[in-house]
Amino acid sequence: MNKDAMDVEAAVLAFTHAPIGLAVTRDRVIERCNARFCETFGYAECELPRRSLALLYPSHEEFLRIGEIGMRRMRATGRYADERIMQRRDGSLFWCRVRGQSLTPETPFERAVWSFADISESRPVVDLTARERQVAALLAEGRTSKEIARALDLSPRTAEAHRAKLQAKLGARNTAELVARLTGLPM
Structure with missing residues (x-):
């Protein structure tokens, strides 16, 4: 196996088996995601590709609001990070640490890589508006x-x-x- 093939294999293994949820998105629609991402949100791996990230927010309004904030920050730096409440498939809410990197800085959401870490064990979730x-x-x-x-x-x-x-x-x-x-x- 040549070095390029080994590099590709290593990258695929790293993405697939990362100990954190990873997703590649295009215009805030999931293109690819790893098993930990699906596990975190309570979905089977085949259910999330081609679905909007809006599915994972407590409300559509929060999806839009956080998107506006993220767009401003990503235009400035190409990166975004926050901690927010997200929603699992069963409707339960949890705290999530989100980090993103745009692959197209001039149009930040066109293509991006995101990590999602469930931090609910260290942060309480209560019924909030x-x-x-x-x-x-x-x-x-x-x-x-x-x-x-x-x-x-x-x-x-x-x-x-x-x-x-x-x-x-x-x-x-x-x-x-x-x-x-x-x-x-x-x-």
């Missing part, structure tokens, strides 16, 4: 209530009210404890 999930994700990034209000086009009081609801739902006594619970850090 879509807006609470948005606020939780921004809090987990370390944003202040004022920054969250600007990012979501809310009044600062409304952002504070969402933060207070999150504290109550997660049983956190203060913002530091809330962020620790959202990020899975030990207290």
Whole structure:
């Protein structure tokens, strides 16, 4: 076997058997994915190719909103990373660490490679509204209530009210404890 063939074989093995979910997408539609990706979301491998990533979000609105954010970041750097709540086939929600790399920087979603890691063991999932999930994700990034209000086009009081609801739902006594619970850090 020549070196090029060995390199191709190694790349296929790495993609297929990676210990993290991997997907290659074209315009946010799954072209290829590995077994861990399918396992993470509760699908058989043959079910996901040619399906939109929207299938894996809690709502179509979140798919669109995160897509807009991702597009802006990927246009600037060619990469995207966040932690967000995703949805399994059975409808259950879980925290997921998502990383993406565009293969076409001028049109970031045209072709991209993504990794998806289930981080729900270290981060609680509670019944949150879509807006609470948005606020939780921004809090987990370390944003202040004022920054969250600007990012979501809310009044600062409304952002504070969402933060207070999150504290109550997660049983956190203060913002530091809330962020620790959202990020899975030990207290």
